[in-house]
Amino acid sequence: MKIGEVANHSGLTPKTIRYYEDIGLLSAPRRSASGYRVYDQADQRRMVFLRHARQVGFSTDDCRPLLALYEDPKRRSTEVHALVADKLRVIEQQLSELQALHTVLQEMSAQCANDHSAQCAIIDSLANPLAVEMSK
Amino acid sequence: MKIGEVANHSGLTPKTIRYYEDIGLLSAPRRSASGYRVYDQADQRRMVFLRHARQVGFSTDDCRPLLALYEDPKRRSTEVHALVADKLRVIEQQLSELQALHTVLQEMSAQCANDHSAQCAIIDSLANPLAVEMSK
DNA sequence: CATAAACCTTACCCTAACAGGAAGGTCAAG
DNA sequence: CTTGACCTTCCTGTTAGGGTAAGGTTTATG
The missing domain is CATH 1.10.1660.10 (Multidrug-efflux Transporter Regulator; Chain: A; Domain 2)
Known part of the structure; x- marks a missing residue:
């Protein structure tokens, strides 16, 4: 081949x-x-x-x-099992990080008037250390 | 500065x-x-x-x-809102992909005897197209 | 004043997991 | 004999910078 x-x-x-x-x-x-x-x-x-x-x-x-x-x-199947368990832990970690991002963005999004005005809660959040810093 | x-x-x-x-x-x-x-x-x-x-x-x-x-x-705040909405969609996509991976791995893990024997359901799944292909 | 520490500068290599493309060799068909 | 479809190696690009080198500057101190 x-x-x-x-x-x-x-x-x-x-x-x-x-x-x-x-x-x-x-x-x-x-x-x-x-x-x-x-x-x-x-x-x-x-x-x-x-x-x-x-x-x-x-x-x-x-x-x-x-x-x-x-x-x-x-x-031994337990060796394989251990590798998969490690991977599962990593994926769970990634999931919780992604979920945290999602939550923060959704909260920002909800605060935004979403209209013609220049005032924007999302911009304010990103400009100000307050809301974002917690996600660390 | x-x-x-x-x-x-x-x-x-x-x-x-x-x-x-x-x-x-x-x-x-x-x-x-x-x-x-x-x-x-x-x-x-x-x-x-x-x-x-x-x-x-x-x-x-x-x-x-x-x-x-x-x-x-x-x-206009709506422009900002739209960018965040796009990002939220991308994150949701990533979340569902990660969750799918997690599910597949967890199912494999559950099938594995996790013992001293060489027979391993995880290895079998990965060797065989059956279980994995669905996740596409 | 001399000099050493703490800065600053540009520039190049490294990461993950390949894809794309260039330049050139090979093989089977018409 | 010449396409066309393969194959080969090699180089570049992708993300978002970190690490390190070689060298110039500034500041603090003895």
Whole structure:
């Protein structure tokens, strides 16, 4: 399989596959006589796995241990579980930060007259340290 | 006021101030005889405004029109309101994406035995297109 | 007065995760 | 034999600055 074909079958792009090789997330495949990358089924499975892991929010760095566990027949499911638990915590943190932003913006929005006048509660809030600082 | 001083008073760092000047978010200030940037109170107020706007989630590009409205005595509050409404929509989008990720990961996590065995529902989910694809 | 600390200047590299594009080689079909 | 569709490497751009270097300035102090 050349890179375009494995890209089609895995859902990654050739660009992404080369990039993963570059950062050492995928090992360098063997090359054809003309220098083309040649992949096999196992490579394709790894790529599918990586695509899914990225899709559910794991960074490429997160994917390293994840992929290692995928490849390891002697893994313990608790190790995988721990990685997912870590990720869940990070996502919960991000969620609460986003929710805080949302709340602040919504409160500002509600204070604004939303009319033709120049006076604007949103502008005032952003100009004044009062309302915004709490969100830290 | 030199850059360090206005940095202290505005809460931005000198780096950030120079960067904002670089991208045209702040206009270039006048220079002292020795080439040092010199700022006034109005500059400082703009910087405070920018810091707050960034804090509540606006990108530096978002800050351009926002700052323009801040400076414009003939603004209409409805214009400001519209920018905030746009941002709220973006944040809501991000929230729902994050929540979707969270749900998927939590479901995977719940399926995992979390023990010493190599069999792992999380790994299986990531290897198999089934569970993950729906989240698109 | 000399000098060291604390400032300031520009400029370049680093981050994440690729996408886009240039310049050039390769391969199968018509 | 020549397209067209591949493939290769390499470089640039994206966000929002942080880190550091090399060098000039100003201020405080002995």
